[in-house]
Amino acid sequence: MTRGGRDHTREDGPERKCLATGEVQPKTGLIRFVVGPEGQIVPDLAGKLPGRGLYVSSERTALDKAAKKNLFARGAKQPVQVPEGLSDLLEQMLAKRVIELISLARKSGEAVAGYEKVKGWLQTEEATVLIQAEDGSGRGKTKLSTPYGGRYIGWLTADELGSAFGRQTVIHAALGTGGLVPRIVEDAMRLKGLRGPSQPATTSGDRGGKIRRKG
Structure with missing residues (x-):
């Protein structure tokens, strides 16, 4: 499992490129953003908002980098407004x-x-x-x-x-x-x-298995 909590043993589905790291990874380990009508960056946790998606790894360091280095504007190819304290x-x-x-x-x-x-x-x-x-x-x-x-x-x-x-x-x-x-x-x-990382009380039964949806 990576530091961001991604587990490669489960079915990860479609992949996208992180704006901050340049790494192509499953969407499940990323946070999607879209540009709002007034040019503001809007988090889309449910992945349903209209517009072109901008993806950043769900890690504080990646999000802070994307905000600090104006990577959202580069990805959107237009000026954008990033909320202050985005990670928090x-x-x-x-x-x-x-x-x-x-x-x-x-x-x-x-x-x-x-x-x-x-x-x-x-x-x-x-x-x-x-x-x-x-x-x-x-x-x-x-x-x-x-x-x-x-x-x-x-x-x-x-x-x-x-x-x-x-x-x-x-x-x-x-x-x-x-x-x-x-x-x-x-x-x-x-x-x-x-x-940040958190370890289970005991890992005796944790085999890194998959959680599947019914049906």
Whole structure:
């Protein structure tokens, strides 16, 4: 896995060139931008806004370089306005997006929270993703292992996870196999590139497997 959170073992799909690094890589590891009607650079996290896409790796260093060296204007072939503090803005947007997606997964029965429920899903192999709060107790987190062939997310805070589950704080959570899960993992990996590396409590069950969409 690269520092930006891209995992080459999963199905990466179409590739695009990063404005900052010049590297051609899967779109899943990039953030798409478009030029707005007034010449402003607009992040397109869902990848649905009209216009020519400009792509930058979901890493803070790449985004800072693109903003500082006016690479968005070069890619767009026109003058553009880049939001101040672009990396911080994107971190906030991605965190909100991941929290909202986890909340939707919870409402559809694709996510659970709490040590015992998560442990149960891991034991019955219902879980494909283990999520643990970055600021949770290290000792407590080591008691749960990443699902075999599954994924680990460990860079959300207890408050953020709590917000996703309608609680004050949450330390342990798990995702099942529903259609929202690949989207959550993809956006969480983008967020990881902006927050820095985070290691799972235990990697005994993490084999770097794929998370596939149903159907």
